[in-house]
Structures are given as structure tokens and as C-alpha cells.
Amino acid sequence: MNAKTAPASPTAAADPVTVRVDLGDRSYDILIGSGLLDRAETWAGLPRASTALIVTNTTVAPLYAERVQAALQPHYPRVRVLALPDGEAHKDAATLERIYDELLGQACDRKTVLFALGGGVVGDMTGFAAACYMRGVPFVQVPTTLLAQVDSSVGGKTAINHPMGKNMIGAFYQPQRVICDLDTLDTLPIRELSAGLAEVIKYGPIADPEFLSWIEAHIDALMARDKVALAHAVRRSCEIKAAVVGSDEREGGVRAILNFGHTFGHAIEAGLGYGEWLHGEGVGCGMVMAAELSVRLGLMPAAFRERLEALCVRAGLPVRGPALGAARYLELMRVDKKAEGGEIRFVVIDRLGSARMQGAPDTMVTGVLDACC
Numbered sequence: 001m002n003a004k005t006a007p008a009s010p011t012a013a014a015d016p017v018t019v020r021v022d023l024g025d026r027s028y029d030i031l032i033g034s035g036l037l038d039r040a041e042t043w044a045g046l047p048r049a050s051t052a053l054i055v056t057n058t059t060v061a062p063l064y065a066e067r068v069q070a071a072l073q074p075h076y077p078r079v080r081v082l083a084l085p086d087g088e089a090h091k092d093a094a095t096l097e098r099i100y101d102e103l104l105g106q107a108c109d110r111k112t113v114l115f116a117l118g119g120g121v122v123g124d125m126t127g128f129a130a131a132c133y134m135r136g137v138p139f140v141q142v143p144t145t146l147l148a149q150v151d152s153s154v155g156g157k158t159a160i161n162h163p164m165g166k167n168m169i170g171a172f173y174q175p176q177r178v179i180c181d182l183d184t185l186d187t188l189p190i191r192e193l194s195a196g197l198a199e200v201i202k203y204g205p206i207a208d209p210e211f212l213s214w215i216e217a218h219i220d221a222l223m224a225r226d227k228v229a230l231a232h233a234v235r236r237s238c239e240i241k242a243a244v245v246g247s248d249e250r251e252g253g254v255r256a257i258l259n260f261g262h263t264f265g266h267a268i269e270a271g272l273g274y275g276e277w278l279h280g281e282g283v284g285c286g287m288v289m290a291a292e293l294s295v296r297l298g299l300m301p302a303a304f305r306e307r308l309e310a311l312c313v314r315a316g317l318p319v320r321g322p323a324l325g326a327a328r329y330l331e332l333m334r335v336d337k338k339a340e341g342g343e344i345r346f347v348v349i350d351r352l353g354s355a356r357m358q359g360a361p362d363t364m365v366t367g368v369l370d371a372c373c
């Protein structure tokens with residue numbers, strides 16, 4: 001794994017931090033800082049084209065689309081905005097189709113650059129549209145939720161949901177750049193902030209025990225949106241994710257650790273119908289379940305599950321799963337992309353800062369569900 005953070009420029013304290021995602025000719029920078037939407041250098045050096053299409057949603061558009069449009073106008077002769085309906089329930093084929101309708105309806109050519117302005121739902125769908133339109137056009141991630149800044153905008157997983165499973169239809173397709181303006185987090189509802197913290201917490205057990213301790217020490221500051229704390233959380237999360245993705249872009253192996261908590265979490269999201277629980281809420285609760293499984297497999301002491309659960313509670317996350325019934329959980333989890341030949345494979349923690357994939361008997365998983373629902 002290879003994580004690089006460029007030192008802040010000595011000329012201006014407010015300069016953004018840059019984290020590099022090293023993927024050969026698909027490498028790109030993640031810019032992290034305040035006020036980035038309005039800084040000319042944020043938008044310089046992107047692919048040239050006659051059209052830029054900002055894909056956003058009906059909640060984010062009134063907050064930020066005009067500013068991004070103004071920033072892009074010096075670079076692109078035509079800058080259009082497409083506002084999709086908001087919510088996980090719209091991360092589907094019908095909404096994806098609306099992006100293609102706009103591109104084709106406006107005669108956009110294969111150099112058109114897409115800008116995903118919003119959370120992970122907009123980012124995942126825009127990325128997938130970019131991967132498919134005319135077999136691939138460039139796109140830029142402009143994440144405006146904590147979850148999207150620390151996770152979904154980085155690494156090139158793009159997808160839509162299927163009623164039978166999360167992110168089932170998608171592609172690996174990397175953005176040209178990721179622009180994390182921390183100021184956009186000022187307008188984020190607190191429930192969404194908590195959801196983003198779930199993915200931040202995730203990086204501790206799977207990769208960095210020191211970061212886990214740092215999050216525990218700063219969780220109140222993060223919940224209070226302290227900018228310095230948020231800047232560190234976004235930067236360290238991006239460094240870890242960039243390193244994992246840089247070593248295994250298409251999830252042949254180690255990248256699966258980023259799925260810690262997701263086998264259970266995705267089952268909760270799909271089982272309840274997308275949107276009732278937020279993705280990050282499913283991940284928070286799913287990490288507690290995966291920690292409990294790690295304990296039952298004899299890999300970790302019970303204190304680890306208790307520690308993770310206590311942190312999730314402080315982050316405002318649910319830690320008891322909905323009562324879908326063990327049979328339904330198992331049915332949903334067998335659809336997970338990590339499953340092989342019908343066997344569910346979980347990401348478990350084998351020591352703090354280290355994760356691996358492992359199967360478990362259904363009886364043990366049922367025991368975990370009984371204990372955690």
C-alpha cells in the first residue's frame with residue numbers, strides 16, 4: 001500500500017491538502033480544504049471540453065450548484081445543471097436513465113465532463129453514467145457529505161442498486177479529481193454527519209489503531225463539526241482509502257477490507273427498502289455485528305466489540321439491527337458480492353488494525369444476529 005500526502009504549500013496556510021491516489025495512468029488528486037468551491041485553482045487543469053454537466057440533486061442544487069456553475073464557466077463554453085430526485089431510493093436504473101437523457105438530449109459529445117456534486121448517491125450514479133456514456137467520458141467528484149468525502153468519492157466504485165441487492169449493477173471507473181470542500185459540511189443534517197462518521201470509524205479497526213484512538217478522543221469535536229477535527233478525519237480517511245485502492249483497484253483481495261460492516265449493513269438497507277436506514281447507519285450497526293462475529297470466531301476479545309459499540313453510540317449511530325429475522329438476513333447476505341458459491345464471506349478483525357475475509361457457520365451468524373438485533 002502506498003499513501004502519499006503532499007505537504008501544504010509554505011505560501012498559504014489555507015492551501016488545500018492533496019492526497020494522491022496512485023493508479024498509474026488513472027492516478028488523481030484528492031483536494032481537501034475550506035472554500036475550495038470558490039477557488040480558481042480547484043478547477044484548473046481539468047480535461048477540456050465544450051460541455052460540462054453538473055449532476056446533483058434537488059437538495060444540493062439550491063445550496064451549491066450556482067457556485068460550481070460560476071466556477072466552471074471560465075473553463076467550459078457550456079455548463080449545464082441536472083438535478084436528480086434526492087435519496088437512496090432513487091439510486092436506480094430509472095434515475096440513471098435521466099442522466100443519459102440529458103446527455104443525449106443536449107447532444108453532448110464524448111469529451112463532455114461530468115461533475116458529481118452531492119453525496120454518495122449522486123457520486124455513484126454520476127460515475128456509473130460517466131463510465132457508460134459513449135463507453136466512457138471523464139468525471140470529477142465534488143462530494144458534499146462527510147461520507148462521500150471520506151469514502152465514496154475515492155476509489156472508483158460506481159453503481160446503482162437492484163431491489164435484490166446493493167450496488168449490484170456498476171463498474172470500476174476512476175474520477176479525474178476529487179474536490180472536498182469542508183465548508184459544505186456546515187449545511188449537512190446531523191443524522192448525515194453521523195452516517196459519515198461510521199465510514200470514518202471503519203478505517204480504525206481495519207487499518208490504523210492510532211486513528212481509532214484519535215477518533216475516540218475527538219468524537220465530540222467531530223459531532224460539533226470542529227473544522228480542524230473534520231479536516232484531519234477526511235485527510236486520514238482518504239490517505240487510508242487511497243493506499244488500499246492503490247494496491248488493489250478492482251478488489252481482487254485486500255480492498256475487501258473496506259467492506260467491514262457492509263455484509264450486515266447492506267442486508268439491513270436492502271431488507272428495509274432503500275432509504276429507511278442510511279448507508280452509514282447500516283455500516284455502523286453492521287460493524288458492531290462483524291465485531292461480535294470476530295469475537296465469536298475467537299479472533300478478538302469481547303472488549304473490542306464493546307469498544308466499537310460505545311464509539312458508534314457516541315457518534316449517534318444505531319447499534320441494534322432491525323428484526324428482519326435471521327433467515328431473511330442470511331438470504332440477503334448470500335447476494336453480497338463477496339459471497340462465493342453461495343457461501344457468505346465476512347470481513348472480520350483478526351487484530352486491531354488488521355482485517356481479513358472469513359466464512360462462518362450459519363448457526364454462529366444467527367447467534368450474532370440474536371445478540372445484536
Ligand SMILES: NC(=O)c1ccc[n+]([C@@H]2O[C@H](COP(=O)([O-])OP(=O)(O)OC[C@H]3O[C@@H](n4cnc5c(N)ncnc54)[C@H](O)[C@@H]3O)[C@@H](O)[C@H]2O)c1
Pocket residue numbers: 057059060063086087088091118119120121122124144145146147148151152153154155156157158167184185186187188189192195196278279280
Ligand atoms: N463508491 C463507494 O466507494 C461508496 C462508499 C461508501 C458509500 N457509497 C454509497 O454512497 C451512498 C451514501 O452516500 P451519502 O451518505 O453521502 O448519502 P446521500 O448521497 O444520500 O446524501 C445524504 C443526504 O444529504 C444531502 N446532502 C448532500 N450534501 C449536503 C450538504 N452539503 N448539505 C445538506 N444536505 C446535503 C443529500 O441530498 C441527501 O439527502 C450509498 O448509496 C452508498 O452505497 C459508495
Ligand SMILES: O=C(O)C(=O)C[C@@H](O)[C@H](O)[C@H](O)COP(=O)(O)O
Pocket residue numbers: 151154155157166167199251255256258259262337
Ligand atoms: O471502496 C470500497 O471498496 C468499499 O467497499 C467502500 C464501501 O464503503 C462502499 O459502501 C462500497 O460501495 C461497498 O462496495 P460493494 O462492492 O459492497 O458494493
Ligand SMILES: [Zn+2]
Pocket residue numbers: 151199262279283
Ligand atoms: Zn460504505
